[in-house]
Amino acid sequence: MNDCFRILVPIITCWLLNNAEAVNPSPNFSPSAYSHRHEAGGTGNNHLQEEIDLGTTLVAIKYAGGVVVGADTRTSAGGYVSNKFAYKINPIFRPDFEDPTEVDESDEPSRISSSSSSCVLCRSGSAADTQWLAGLAKQRFQMRKLERPGYRPSISEVAHFLRYQMRQGGGESQFQASLICAGYDSVTNGGQIFGVTPGGSLWEEDNFCVSGSGSTILLGYLDDALQTAKQNFASEYTEECAIALVTKLLRLSIARDGSSGGLVRLYVINRNGLEERTVYPFMDTSTSTAPSVEGAGEKTTHTDLEGFAKPVSGC
Template sequence: MFDLEKEFLSDLNKEVKTGTTVMAVTFKGGVIIAADSRTSSGSYAVNRVTDKLTPVHDQIYCLRSGSAADTQIISSYVSYYTNMFSIEEGSKPTVKKAAHMFREFLYQNKQYLHAAIICAGWDPIEGGSVYSLPLGGSIVKQPFSTGGSGSTYLYGYCDMNFKENMTEEEADKFVTYGITEAIARDGGSGGIVRKAIIDKNGVRRKTVYGNKLKKFWEK
């Protein structure tokens, strides 16, 4: 006999797969971060226009993949502590400082969390920088980084198209086409492309709507 209550409880205990695609890249003078906008729960898209670019401090942002709950609470903690640091020290935190705060939370709680972070931004010491923090809490400074379910489709694209000291325009195209490819290939990624250019002048936000995205074979 079909047991509705048993089936319901069984569904509650099942892992729910989610998806996203996030990218960050350094250019000559700063960094550009980008993400798709689809929030999914299994095969259901619960939000098509999510803003996945999360501010940590004035010129420091993070990109989150994994458990939304885990990454949201961690980014909130890091934002709180970087702001406290800024008040106590009388200076803005560096991207490296914020990234190592993320690393501390992720590493100390690695057995409980399903969270991966890309921390990127600009500071007067290092200029534009990108730090990748995968599952487990390790930390690697990279010229570019990708994350989320759509990132598996981007490694070949990034290897072929990345170059050192790109201009802002080149870096903008690099992340836009990257997210576009992931949206075309990954069922967990979709919607629009949100971007932020971070440099010594601050943060500028851009949005490319779905009907304006070139197909990856048209680029």
Template sequence: MCLWCLSESTTAFLPFQTTILAVKFNGGVIIGSDSRASMGGSYVSSKTINKLIQVHDRIFCCIAGSLADAQAVTKMAKFQLSFHSIQMESPPLVKAAASVMKELCYSNKEELQAGFITAGWDRKKGPQVYTVSLGGMLLSQPFTIGGSGSTYIYGYVDAKYKPDMSREECLQFATNALALAIGRDNVSGGVVHLVVITEDGVEHVVIPGDKLPKFHDE
């Protein structure tokens, strides 16, 4: 199915100029991103883009790449998942949502310039994180990072991640990772958006740029 008619924006941001992540903890998952949108690597077009898109009650996607492409994919995914939940008379599984994203990306791989992280919670498997790549590859992971800022924090996340973190430990892990990326990557910045997803519901946390932890002198 062609997605171009669904796009609300004609502004194309260069691929992956952002920092996005998702990580599981004991009882839930945290998905997060910075809020800067840039064009050409030097012009900041917005400081307040929310890159965390809710596609169902307890399922979110992080977006990286062309905003227009990402809007088209997530809009279609939301429609398909809503229809699916009505047919099945139950909320969709996180893997089902990730599979929908995968199929949309694969079917339009020649035109799309966007990648996604899908994360959420369901009653069958609890918290889950999936990477959906540019060409439609689907990979389940305990945590994942993406975007241009991720190149600066692979060492940090590999060293500091541990299974079954508490909610607070995971929040600190995600905040530190995004703060480190923002401090080094000139196309990541603004505020940090974090969404905490558990059986009990969804909590959105916003951390202003001046409240982020500092790891070096500016």
């Protein structure tokens, strides 16, 4: 028996040392970096050995009462589409509502909000890294609300927390992530949009923010569509206009960006909370409950030979 212990103890100790990072990750632990180190030299299908990537299109637009955010639903591993209906927008916290003790039947709304702040995180980059960051942020602020009664988190606080996590260690960020943190802030009584770059830079946007592989396709369109916008753009833009613009931007990106695809998933965020909508990108919106988008119902006919000479008969 003693001989067995003498043999097993060094083996177990070596295993624990080699896997200590997986059991108790360091403060700047990166799921994708860990995965790459431990899967190097593996065998099998190539797409199973590649990092799941959220090559994507993220859009956030302010309007008078809040923010509309949207994303496509495609994830890929190299050239392999691993998921056509992924969720790339994660709610971090929602409003806290309390039932009123005495409410007149004519009172609207019929429930009282103790904190009307709502926040979502739009993710692009490594699926492993961004899921880990979203889960960490959600856990942190849920715990703070439980530990500190009356605590009201802000959108800025969430954005700075995410930036701090990405910059831990001082050097280059180990996370492959580009994030948009957006929501309705009860402190400022309006929508807020923050962008966090892969390097850990943080900035606040006045009107809109786009991110992901499809963002370069949309910047020119946005510059043209909003060229007449003034500083009061966000205070005059209506919810319907913001929904229509975000939907159209994602449709354009899905049509041209090879890493964007699937459905259009939207979140309308205001003092009443979060409202999720899902739109098929090329559906005829005139027969659906989704907001109508310019050109969405138009039907065009074309072929790969359009613009070329007609083929010889019989071919």
